[in-house]
Amino acid sequence: MIKVVATNKVKKEKIDEFIALAEKLVEATNMYDEGCIHYDIYQDINDPQVLTFIEEWESMETLNKHMAAAHFEEFVPQLGAFADGPEDVHIYQKAL
Amino acid sequence: MIKVVATNKVKKEKIDEFIALAEKLVEATNMYDEGCIHYDIYQDINDPQVLTFIEEWESMETLNKHMAAAHFEEFVPQLGAFADGPEDVHIYQKAL
Numbered sequence: 001m002i003k004v005v006a007t008n009k010v011k012k013e014k015i016d017e018f019i020a021l022a023e024k025l026v027e028a029t030n031m032y033d034e035g036c037i038h039y040d041i042y043q044d045i046n047d048p049q050v051l052t053f054i055e056e057w058e059s060m061e062t063l064n065k066h067m068a069a070a071h072f073e074e075f076v077p078q079l080g081a082f083a084d085g086p087e088d089v090h091i092y093q094k095a096l
Numbered sequence: 097m098i099k100v101v102a103t104n105k106v107k108k109e110k111i112d113e114f115i116a117l118a119e120k121l122v123e124a125t126n127m128y129d130e131g132c133i134h135y136d137i138y139q140d141i142n143d144p145q146v147l148t149f150i151e152e153w154e155s156m157e158t159l160n161k162h163m164a165a166a167h168f169e170e171f172v173p174q175l176g177a178f179a180d181g182p183e184d185v186h187i188y189q190k191a192l
Binding site: 045 | 122142150
């Protein structure tokens with residue numbers, strides 16, 4: 001099992017647009033991408049500009065297919081345009 | 097539901113000790129802390145020095161009790177001593 005944490009610092013005036021577009025990505029991912037166990041977007045309770053995808057995938061293979069999917073390639077650059085700086089992405093395995 | 101992502105950059109020579117101590121914290125949390133849905137320690141597949149707690153709690157109240165528990169107060173400063181710099185902690189709610 002693979003966990004992904006992808007953290008974005010979103011421009012204050014673009015938060016609503018980021019969330020609306022992230023919803024489309026979440027929906028398309030849940031509809032089309034095999035091996036997706038969880039795929040959700042979270043907002044920091046202390047800093048609403050921090051919006052983070054927390055994801056769970058069956059394997060690296062299914063994650064790689066997701067990152068090559070048409071909806072990923074369409075929406076992720078658009079999401080990036082709403083952010084201050086690049087997305088901070090970590091891909092994890094359980095340490096225990 | 098509350099999600100916590102607490103990211104640590106651990107000194108290279110302290111990775112094994114960090115994981116062993118984190119295991120004690122995970123065990124004590126699962127044993128004693130009410131409202132804990134998930135509490136796991138993950139390692140970045142691209143950088144083994146990045147060790148991250150990804151947690152799920154029923155509420156802020158249960159998270160606050162966890163952070164005041166004896167095992168938290170005992171183990172977290174010890175974990176901090178194995179890290180390069182402070183832990184990066186985000187507390188999240190679902191944005192959708």
